[in-house]
Amino acid sequence: xxxxxxxxxxxxxxxxxxxxxxxxxxxxxxxxxxxxxxxxxxxxxxxxxxxxxxxxxxxxxxxxxxxxxxxxxxxxxxxxxxxxxxxxxxxxxxxxxxxxxxxxxxxxxxxxxx
Amino acid sequence: xxxxxxxxxxxxxxxxxxxxxxxxxxxxxxxxxxxxxxxxxxxxxxxxxxxxxxxxxxxxxxxxxxxxxxxxxxxxxxxxxxxxxxxxxxxxxxxxxxxxxxxxxxxxxxxx
Numbered sequence: 001x002x003x004x005x006x007x008x009x010x011x012x013x014x015x016x017x018x019x020x021x022x023x024x025x026x027x028x029x030x031x032x033x034x035x036x037x038x039x040x041x042x043x044x045x046x047x048x049x050x051x052x053x054x055x056x057x058x059x060x061x062x063x064x065x066x067x068x069x070x071x072x073x074x075x076x077x078x079x080x081x082x083x084x085x086x087x088x089x090x091x092x093x094x095x096x097x098x099x100x101x102x103x104x105x106x107x108x109x110x111x112x113x114x
Numbered sequence: 115x116x117x118x119x120x121x122x123x124x125x126x127x128x129x130x131x132x133x134x135x136x137x138x139x140x141x142x143x144x145x146x147x148x149x150x151x152x153x154x155x156x157x158x159x160x161x162x163x164x165x166x167x168x169x170x171x172x173x174x175x176x177x178x179x180x181x182x183x184x185x186x187x188x189x190x191x192x193x194x195x196x197x198x199x200x201x202x203x204x205x206x207x208x209x210x211x212x213x214x215x216x217x218x219x220x221x222x223x224x225x226x
Contacts, residue, residue, distance in 0.1 A: 042216030
């Protein structure tokens, strides 16, 4: 496809379960971002990759959150031992340049922790 | 700490009239501003941007105005169309940074 693709679209996890969220960015895009959007709020920055290098993970809320992009294309956001406060929409975005000026967003993964 | 604020959670406007969406920011280091539009179950889509060296940028029916001294920007949609019904997010960053700070969004409903 031409756009950023995320899977799954919806995920329900029991508290304490590990989850993995996948992002397929636009082919050739250098920059990849993960954002977390809580209900009624705007997206909040989690982490940034330039190719395969994770240059910024300052927004990850705890050490239960881990992201990787091993070959500089597909990225996975992993959340270990999920908690109810992790319930949110997780958005992935990619950009052709290193500043991500006009990033293209995927449709997001809605995670509900019960 | 919300550095970008959209104080109106919703806006209802009649088709054909002007929609004005407002956004305030607190970080004086921000010098690049964007508006994103989001339909339900879709990701945000880039709409229009403005650099701090300008005070106005226009693209078709969409115009963004920037008032740096007031740390305020606004998005004007003229004329409003039913397809404009969506959530609009204001975002900001420093020109040498990649990290976007978003407002909470304004839901626009265009009435026929």
